[in-house]
Amino acid sequence: MTGFGKSSEIPPDPSVLMDLDISCGLSDEDTLGEFVGNLLRRGHGWEHGRPDVQAARHRQEDERAARLRDEEKRRREAIEARIEEMNRNSAAPEAAFGAHTVHTEDGPIVWATLTQCWNCDHPMLLWNAESARPGRQHSSAGTLEVKREVGPKRYENHPDVHKAVNKWMQETRADVQKATIKPRRSKTKAAEYSAFVCPECDALIGQMFVSCIRTDKWSLISAPLLKRATAEPAKATGPAIDPRKGKPQRQRPPVAPALSTYYERPIVPEELQTDRRKTWAELHSPDGVAEARRKFMGTRD
Numbered sequence: 001m002t003g004f005g006k007s008s009e010i011p012p013d014p015s016v017l018m019d020l021d022i023s024c025g026l027s028d029e030d031t032l033g034e035f036v037g038n039l040l041r042r043g044h045g046w047e048h049g050r051p052d053v054q055a056a057r058h059r060q061e062d063e064r065a066a067r068l069r070d071e072e073k074r075r076r077e078a079i080e081a082r083i084e085e086m087n088r089n090s091a092a093p094e095a096a097f098g099a100h101t102v103h104t105e106d107g108p109i110v111w112a113t114l115t116q117c118w119n120c121d122h123p124m125l126l127w128n129a130e131s132a133r134p135g136r137q138h139s140s141a142g143t144l145e146v147k148r149e150v151g152p153k154r155y156e157n158h159p160d161v162h163k164a165v166n167k168w169m170q171e172t173r174a175d176v177q178k179a180t181i182k183p184r185r186s187k188t189k190a191a192e193y194s195a196f197v198c199p200e201c202d203a204l205i206g207q208m209f210v211s212c213i214r215t216d217k218w219s220l221i222s223a224p225l226l227k228r229a230t231a232e233p234a235k236a237t238g239p240a241i242d243p244r245k246g247k248p249q250r251q252r253p254p255v256a257p258a259l260s261t262y263y264e265r266p267i268v269p270e271e272l273q274t275d276r277r278k279t280w281a282e283l284h285s286p287d288g289v290a291e292a293r294r295k296f297m298g299t300r301d
C-alpha cells in the first residue's frame, strides 16, 4: 500500500515512515502517521466482511446514492416543467382586459395575473397585495415582488384587497373568477398557510409556483392615489401646444422603479404608468407625447 515492505531499507530516521502516503488505500487517512495515530487513539476501524463482500456493499451504497441523485434530478425537472407550464398558461390582465388601474386614497398596491388551473384548466385571477404606507403618497407603485411564502393570514385575503380586486373586475368587466383563498398545509414545513386554490376543482395553486410567474405576466390593478402636487403642467402652460410642431418642451424622467423616491420627481400621467407595454422611449417620442396630450388635455388635432 505504501511501497514500504519487508525487504525495504529502514531509513536513518524511521519517523519519516509516518509521512508515507496511504491515501490510495482502504483507510480514510492520508498518511501512515495519521493512520497509526487513529489506530492508537480509537482502536481499529476495519470494515467487517471479506473483501468481495465489502466491495459488494460499497457498490450497493454507490447505486443507492446514484438512485437518490436521479430522483432528485427528476423531481427538480418536474418542478421546472410545471413552472414553465404555469408561465405559458399565464397572461397579464391588461393584455386581456386592457390597461386599467383602480386608484384609491390609501388602498393596497395590488398586482394580478391571469392563469389557469394545472388540474382542470379553469381560468382564474391570482393577485399579490401590499399595503400602502399610511400617510405617504406614492408616485410609483414600485416593483413587483411576489411573495414566495405566506402565512395563515395573508394580506391578499384582506377585505380592502378583495374590494380593490372586485372593483377592478367590475370596471374592466373581467369575466374571470378570482382564485379562492383557503387554509392548506404546506408539505415542506408542515405549517398551515392561506393558499390560492382553484375556484372550480379546489386544486392547490402552490405559492412557490405563483412566485415563479414572470413579472411581464402581471399587471398593476390597484394602487394608492398618486401624488399630484407637481403633476399639472398641462393646465398651467396655457393653450395646448400643437403636438405636430417640433419636440415637446419638457421631457419627463422615467417612472421611478422604487417606492423610496416619492417627492422629487414629476409625475407621469397615471394612464401612462399602467400602460407598461410601451417603453419609456416610445412614451416620450413625439408621437407618444402627442397621444398622451390628447388623452389628458382633450386636445384634438
Ligand SMILES: [Zn+2]
Pocket: 117, 118, 119, 120, 121, 122, 198, 199, 200, 201, 202, 203
Ligand atoms: Zn381546477
